[in-house]
Amino acid sequence: MLWNERSPDFQKAYSQFMMNRLLSLDSQWILLLEQIISMRKFTDRLHHDCIVSFMAGKKWKFGWIDYQAFYPRNDERLTRAISLYYEIGSEDSKLAAARMDESQKKRIMVLAGVSKED
Numbered sequence: 001m002l003w004n005e006r007s008p009d010f011q012k013a014y015s016q017f018m019m020n021r022l023l024s025l026d027s028q029w030i031l032l033l034e035q036i037i038s039m040r041k042f043t044d045r046l047h048h049d050c051i052v053s054f055m056a057g058k059k060w061k062f063g064w065i066d067y068q069a070f071y072p073r074n075d076e077r078l079t080r081a082i083s084l085y086y087e088i089g090s091e092d093s094k095l096a097a098a099r100m101d102e103s104q105k106k107r108i109m110v111l112a113g114v115s116k117e118d
Contacts, residue, residue: 002052003045016047023051078105081112 003011020037023029032054036042042050075097082093085108097105109115 003048006048011044014044014048016042016044019047019051029054077115078109081109081115085112 006014020033023033036047036050078097079090079093082088082096083090086093086096088096100108106115
């Protein structure tokens with residue numbers, strides 16, 4: 001869809017900077033973006049149409065980072081909290097967690113310093 005076919009709201013909100021940021025996540029666009037940025041006087045219309053024409057039929061290969069991988073899931077945090085508080089191993093912590101109700105789980109996470117009290 002070219003610039004002329006876009007709504008006035010889209011045209012008003014269009015940001016070359018944000019499009020460049022999005023496209024730079026995929027290494028295949030880096031050289032193209034470098035050339036576009038070096039030309040400096042691209043209008044939004046020209047920028048949009050250039051990007052759309054190059055993107056047609058291309059596959060995206062974004063290098064997304066799974067941010068959830070950096071943060072342990074709640075059950076892992078709970079077993080860690082139980083291990084810390086009772087000074088027991090992870091297998092025993094899992095068994096203890098299975099026997100606790102939700103209020104006990106929340107309390108033990110606060111006591112172990114893994115979670116803040118609500």
